[in-house]
Amino acid sequence: MTRVTLQPKNRPGYLMPIGGAEDKKRARVVLSRFVELSGGADARIVVIPGASTFPFETGAAYCTLFHHLGARSVEALHITHRGQANDPLKSALIDGATGIFMTGGDQLRLLTVLGGTIMADHLRTAYEMGATIAGTSAGASAMSEHMIAFGRSGAMPSQRMVQMGRGLGLTEDLIIDQHFSQRDRLGRLTTAVALNPGLIGVGVDEDTALIIDADGMCEVVGSGIVTVVDGRQLEYTDIATAKRYDVVTVSGIDAQQYRAGEFYTVNMPDFAAEKQAI
Amino acid sequence: MTRVTLQPKNRPGYLMPIGGAEDKKRARVVLSRFVELSGGADARIVVIPGASTFPFETGAAYCTLFHHLGARSVEALHITHRGQANDPLKSALIDGATGIFMTGGDQLRLLTVLGGTIMADHLRTAYEMGATIAGTSAGASAMSEHMIAFGRSGAMPSQRMVQMGRGLGLTEDLIIDQHFSQRDRLGRLTTAVALNPGLIGVGVDEDTALIIDADGMCEVVGSGIVTVVDGRQLEYTDIATAKRYDVVTVSGIDAQQYRAGEFYTVNMPDFAAEKQAI
Numbered sequence: 001m002t003r004v005t006l007q008p009k010n011r012p013g014y015l016m017p018i019g020g021a022e023d024k025k026r027a028r029v030v031l032s033r034f035v036e037l038s039g040g041a042d043a044r045i046v047v048i049p050g051a052s053t054f055p056f057e058t059g060a061a062y063c064t065l066f067h068h069l070g071a072r073s074v075e076a077l078h079i080t081h082r083g084q085a086n087d088p089l090k091s092a093l094i095d096g097a098t099g100i101f102m103t104g105g106d107q108l109r110l111l112t113v114l115g116g117t118i119m120a121d122h123l124r125t126a127y128e129m130g131a132t133i134a135g136t137s138a139g140a141s142a143m144s145e146h147m148i149a150f151g152r153s154g155a156m157p158s159q160r161m162v163q164m165g166r167g168l169g170l171t172e173d174l175i176i177d178q179h180f181s182q183r184d185r186l187g188r189l190t191t192a193v194a195l196n197p198g199l200i201g202v203g204v205d206e207d208t209a210l211i212i213d214a215d216g217m218c219e220v221v222g223s224g225i226v227t228v229v230d231g232r233q234l235e236y237t238d239i240a241t242a243k244r245y246d247v248v249t250v251s252g253i254d255a256q257q258y259r260a261g262e263f264y265t266v267n268m269p270d271f272a273a274e275k276q277a278i
Numbered sequence: 279m280t281r282v283t284l285q286p287k288n289r290p291g292y293l294m295p296i297g298g299a300e301d302k303k304r305a306r307v308v309l310s311r312f313v314e315l316s317g318g319a320d321a322r323i324v325v326i327p328g329a330s331t332f333p334f335e336t337g338a339a340y341c342t343l344f345h346h347l348g349a350r351s352v353e354a355l356h357i358t359h360r361g362q363a364n365d366p367l368k369s370a371l372i373d374g375a376t377g378i379f380m381t382g383g384d385q386l387r388l389l390t391v392l393g394g395t396i397m398a399d400h401l402r403t404a405y406e407m408g409a410t411i412a413g414t415s416a417g418a419s420a421m422s423e424h425m426i427a428f429g430r431s432g433a434m435p436s437q438r439m440v441q442m443g444r445g446l447g448l449t450e451d452l453i454i455d456q457h458f459s460q461r462d463r464l465g466r467l468t469t470a471v472a473l474n475p476g477l478i479g480v481g482v483d484e485d486t487a488l489i490i491d492a493d494g495m496c497e498v499v500g501s502g503i504v505t506v507v508d509g510r511q512l513e514y515t516d517i518a519t520a521k522r523y524d525v526v527t528v529s530g531i532d533a534q535q536y537r538a539g540e541f542y543t544v545n546m547p548d549f550a551a552e553k554q555a556i
Contacts, residue, residue: 112517160441165473195441195444240390
C-alpha cells in the first residue's frame with residue numbers, strides 16, 4: 001500500500017510538510033504515515049512546539065497522539081528562548097530521533113527562537129542522517145531556506161503581499177505554504193516565487209501532506225491537494241516596478257495540482273548540483 | 279600599500295560590495311582597487327548594468343572608467359529579459375572574466391532578470407574560480423543569498439520596514455545594504471537580521487567598499503565606514519508578535535563600525551562548515 005519505505009541511514013530522510021488541521025480523531029492518515037516513516041513501532045519521535053502560543057498543551061497533545069499511533073518513544077522539546085536553543089545538552093536530545101515533528105503556530109516565532117542556533121544545526125544533521133522531518137502549518141513553512149514569514153490572502157500576486165525570512169534550510173529549492181486552498185494563498189505563493197526567482201512554490205492544503213524523499217520523489221497523502229507553483233522557467237515579472245498592492249504580472253510559471261496518491265519529482269539539492277556541473 | 283593580492287585560481291575570488299556613489303572623477307580609490315584586484319593591466323572586466331534604468335548609458339560609462347584605469351579588456355553585458363540570461367552563448371561571455379562589476383539601480387529589477395538563470399550559474403562559477411565580483415549600490419545588495427529587495431529608511435527596526443528576496447547567493451552569510459549612513463538604513467538592516475536569524479548584516483557607505491577574501495578576511499576602502507550588524511549571537515527579538523511599523527526589540531546584536539584601512543573577519547561558508555562539524 002505504501003510506496004516509500006524507511007530511508008537508509010546516512011542519507012537524508014523524508015521531508016513531510018503538512019498543510020495544517022490534519023485529522024487527529026478518525027483515520028489519522030497523515031499522522032499515521034509520519035509515525036510509519038519514522039520507524040513505526042521503533043520510532044523515536046521528538047515534538048517541537050516552539051511555533052505555538054501554547055507550547056506545553058500543543059506538545060502534550062501531539063505526544064499523546066504519536067504514543068497512541070504506536071511510536072516507541074515520544075518527547076516534547078520546549079524552547080521558549082534562544083538560550084535554550086543554543087544549549088548543547090538540550091540540543092543533543094534531538095540526536096537519536098528517527099522522526100521530528102514541528103507543530104503549527106507562527107513560523108516567525110519559531111525561527112526567531114530556533115533560527116541559526118546549535119539546535120537548528122542538530123535538526124539539520126538528524127535530517128541528513130536519515131530522520132523524517134514533519135511540520136504542520138507554521139512547522140511546514142519553517143522547513144524552507146527562503147521562508148514565507150507572513151502575508152495576505154488572495155488569488156492575485158502583488159509586491160507587498162508576502163514577507164520573506166530565513167527558515168531552517170532543510171530545503172533550499174522549495175518555498176512551502178500551507179492552509180493553501182482554505183486560506184486562498186495562491187497570490188502570496190506566486191509573489192514569493194517572483195521575489196525568489198528559480199525556486200519552486202509548494203502550497204499544501206489542510207489535512208494533506210507532501211512526502212519528499214532524498215531524490216526529490218514526492219507523494220501526496222491526505223484529503224486535499226498540493227499546488228505546485230514552479231518558477232524555474234519564469235519568463236517575466238514586473239514585480240520590481242509594481243506599486244505596493246497593485247496586481248503584478250508573473251509569466252512562465254508552471255502550475256500543477258496533485259491529489260492524494262499522485263507522485264511527481266522536484267529538483268532537490270543533489271540534482272541542483274548536477275545541473276550546475278553540466 | 280595594498281594588503282591583498284590576486285587570489286589564486288580555482289578558489290573563490292574577492293567579493294567587493296560598494297555602497298554606491300563611488301568617486302569617479304578624482305582619486306577613484308574604490309574603482310582603482312577593483313581593477314587592481316581583477317588583475318590590473320591583465321584585467322578582463324565584464325560590466326553587468328542590468329539593475330539600471332539606463333543600462334546602455336550606465337554600462338558605457340563604467341567601461342570607459344575601467345579602460346582609463348588600465349584594464350586590458352572591458353565589455354558590457356546587457357540583459358533586459360530572462361531569455362537573454364538563459365542563453366548559454368551569452369552567458370559564456372562571463373567565463374573568461376577576471377573581474378565582474380554590477381552597477382547600481384534596483385536590485386529586484388536585476389534579480390527578476392538574472393536570478394536562477396544560466397548566466398547566474400556562470401557568475402557564481404567565475405567567482406568560485408577566482409574572479410573578483412564587485413557591485414555598487416543595488417549591485418552590492420544583489421550578492422547576498424538573502425537579499426534586501428526594498429525597504430524604508432530610519433534608525434529603528436520594525437516588522438514591515440524591509441522586504442527580502444532571493445539574491446545571487448555569492449554569500450550565504452551576509453546581508454548587504456548600501457548608501458548606509460547617507461540614507462539612514464540601520465533600522466532596515468537590523469530588521470533584516472531579526473527576520474534572518476544567524477546572519478550578519480553589512481551596511482556599506484557611499485564611496486566605500488568592503489573587500490572580502492575567500493577566508494572571510496575583510497578590508498575597508500574609501501571615504502566612509504562599514505557598519506556590521508552581527509546577528510550570530512542574537513538573544514531575543516519580538517518581531518514575530520510586533521505590529522506592522524511598531525518599533526521592535528532586537529537584543530544580542532554585535533554592532534561594529536570600521537573606517538578605511540581597518541581589517542576584520544567574518545565567517546564565510548568554509549568556516550560555517552567547520553563550525554557545524556564541531
